[in-house]
Amino acid sequence: MLxxxxxxxxxxxxxxxxxxxxxxxxxxxxxxxxxxxFINLAHGTLYxxxxxxxxxxxxxxxxFWVALALAPLGVAxxxxxxxxxxxxxxxxxxxxxxxxxxxxxxFVGFDAVRMVWGVLPHTIPVPETLAGRVYVLGEVYPxxxxxxxxxxxxxxxxxxxxLERTRLGAVVRAGVDDRTMVAALGIDVERxxxxxxxxxxxxxxLAGVVSAPVFSIFPGMDMSILILTLIVVVVGGPGSLxxxxxxxxxxxxxxxxxQVVAPEFARVTIYALMAAVLLVRPHGLxxxxxxx
Amino acid sequence: xxTREQGAPWPRQAASPGAAAGTPSLLALDAVDAFxxxxxxxxxxxxxxxxxxxxxxxxxxxxxKTTTLKTVMGIVPVRAGRMRFDGAxxxxxxxxxxxxxxxxxxxxxxxxxxSLTVHEHLTLANVPDGWPLGRIYxxxxxxxxxxxxxxxxxxxxxxxxxxxxxxxTLAPRLLILDEPTEGxxxxxxxxxxxxxGRLKAEGLTMLLVEQNYPFAARIADRVYVLGKGRIxxxxxPAALDADEEVKHTWLGI
Numbered sequence: 001m002l003x004x005x006x007x008x009x010x011x012x013x014x015x016x017x018x019x020x021x022x023x024x025x026x027x028x029x030x031x032x033x034x035x036x037x038f039i040n041l042a043h044g045t046l047y048x049x050x051x052x053x054x055x056x057x058x059x060x061x062x063x064f065w066v067a068l069a070l071a072p073l074g075v076a077x078x079x080x081x082x083x084x085x086x087x088x089x090x091x092x093x094x095x096x097x098x099x100x101x102x103x104x105x106x107f108v109g110f111d112a113v114r115m116v117w118g119v120l121p122h123t124i125p126v127p128e129t130l131a132g133r134v135y136v137l138g139e140v141y142p143x144x145x146x147x148x149x150x151x152x153x154x155x156x157x158x159x160x161x162x163l164e165r166t167r168l169g170a171v172v173r174a175g176v177d178d179r180t181m182v183a184a185l186g187i188d189v190e191r192x193x194x195x196x197x198x199x200x201x202x203x204x205x206l207a208g209v210v211s212a213p214v215f216s217i218f219p220g221m222d223m224s225i226l227i228l229t230l231i232v233v234v235v236g237g238p239g240s241l242x243x244x245x246x247x248x249x250x251x252x253x254x255x256x257x258x259q260v261v262a263p264e265f266a267r268v269t270i271y272a273l274m275a276a277v278l279l280v281r282p283h284g285l286x287x288x289x290x291x292x
Numbered sequence: 293x294x295t296r297e298q299g300a301p302w303p304r305q306a307a308s309p310g311a312a313a314g315t316p317s318l319l320a321l322d323a324v325d326a327f328x329x330x331x332x333x334x335x336x337x338x339x340x341x342x343x344x345x346x347x348x349x350x351x352x353x354x355x356x357k358t359t360t361l362k363t364v365m366g367i368v369p370v371r372a373g374r375m376r377f378d379g380a381x382x383x384x385x386x387x388x389x390x391x392x393x394x395x396x397x398x399x400x401x402x403x404x405x406x407s408l409t410v411h412e413h414l415t416l417a418n419v420p421d422g423w424p425l426g427r428i429y430x431x432x433x434x435x436x437x438x439x440x441x442x443x444x445x446x447x448x449x450x451x452x453x454x455x456x457x458x459x460x461t462l463a464p465r466l467l468i469l470d471e472p473t474e475g476x477x478x479x480x481x482x483x484x485x486x487x488x489g490r491l492k493a494e495g496l497t498m499l500l501v502e503q504n505y506p507f508a509a510r511i512a513d514r515v516y517v518l519g520k521g522r523i524x525x526x527x528x529p530a531a532l533d534a535d536e537e538v539k540h541t542w543l544g545i
Contacts, residue, residue, distance in 0.1 A: 167418065170416055177406050178403055181399065186391035
């Protein structure tokens with residue numbers, strides 16, 4: 001069964017789909033951590049809020065595409081608000097405090113969505129244009145899941161271009177290398193960081209919206225994906241696009257194949273992989289190279 | 293003429309010959325205390341850098357030279373005392389605002405970004421009246437050749453050139469150099485000296501820290517000797533050269 005081409009094609013596409021979701025979630029977390037050594041454990045909560053905002057938008061406007069446009073913006077706005085009120089003051093604090101405060105936000109988010117949307121799971125329908133199935137190398141596969149992969153690849157291309165070709169991208173890369181030196185060049189690193197943080201929130205919201213038609217939406221849906229996302233950041237090495245991409249692909253594939261090949265060992269495989277990577281390369285597979 | 297310091301900040305009149313002559317100094321530290329851990333402490337440090345001059349900070353390892361420069365840049369916070377730049381109080385300003393006032397910093401570790409190309413280093417600051425790229429590449433032909441290379445692909449000498457060139461894109465009124473010749477081959481040190489000489493001839497004000505005493509003595513108009521976080525002596529390089537006791541006690545030469 002394992003070596004049947006049909007099985008391999010479908011599972012690889014499933015793995016790719018999970019990888020792309022993980023990429024959307026991990027890139028923001030990774031760059032924010034790389035720039036400011038700031039750990040936002042509530043990143044998964046933003047993903048959950050994205051899915052719920054999509055749910056409400058679909059109910060009001062009866063359109064997935066309106067939700068796709070609006071819900072990530074809403075999440076970015078919430079992120080900006082939290083940054084201004086709370087997180088801005090947390091940056092100079094010890095990592096332990098950051099962990100505690102953002103860990104607390106997970107529970108705040110959990111209770112907030114429970115109060116607004118209730119405890120029962122919800123789903124939103126797959127948009128009509130993507131409701132069909134398509135043939136991929138002779139295998140039948142849902143079109144919507146290919147759409148998730150396409151969104152991930154499009155975001156990857158856009159982020160690559162943004163990081164490598166724009167001045168803000170250069171400021172971000174420089175900030176990951178040495179943020180004091182960036183400030184010494186007259187650049188307000190904090191402002192650049194704020195923009196990156198909001199973009200990261202937007203991407204987490206986007207991941208929530210696109211996964212809403214596939215997974216069910218419920219309070220606590222953020223936890224399992226948060227753990228996978230953190231593992232991606234650790235395995236890939238924080239601060240780099242390359243690390244987030246490779247980390248997402250490795251974890252997405254291992255998790256997907258693990259679930260079907262040896263479901264009883266699936267999560268163990270992921271943790272064992274992370275431990276192995278940390279033993280061999282303590283700073284992840286693609287650590288940001290520092291000149292000093 | 294040299295002036296010995298007795299630990300406490302000297303009387304302001306004596307400390308500001310420029311002020312007495314009616315030319316306010318570009319940078320003035322007045323009884324500044326600063327520290328970021330126990331071994332990097334400044335106590336009641338007062339010094340002045342007059343416009344158009346080159347001032348060298350000398351002293352042994354751990355005397356507080358780098359801490360002084362970081363304090364000027366706002367990287368190490370001022371705990372007491374005042375700092376003025378061009379007459380305006382800049383005490384407590386964040387680093388990026390100090391830089392925008394026209395203070396450019398070439399740190400000891402050179403501060404080269406691993407993932408940025410030479411070209412990106414030189415366009416990052418984006419200050420309108422900074423040195424244009426053409427002028428930079430004319431003054432630093434090696435950087436022009438390597439414009440597409442990333443920070444990690446440069447030699448130590450090239451990194452130092454890039455760090456100085458990048459500082460010039462900020463249109464600095466004061467250039468701060470922390471050990472610009474450290475760890476470089478003699479031929480590269482000569483190149484750096486030539487660049488520093490040309491900048492001085494153009495009238496750029498500079499504040500530099502140097503372990504390389506001959507280099508410092510050659511370029512500086514005025515020398516401050518630091519010891520254990522305090523100014524121990526200041527005056528002209530020639531006067532320091534003649535003062536064996538100061539050299540022996542505070543510089544170990």
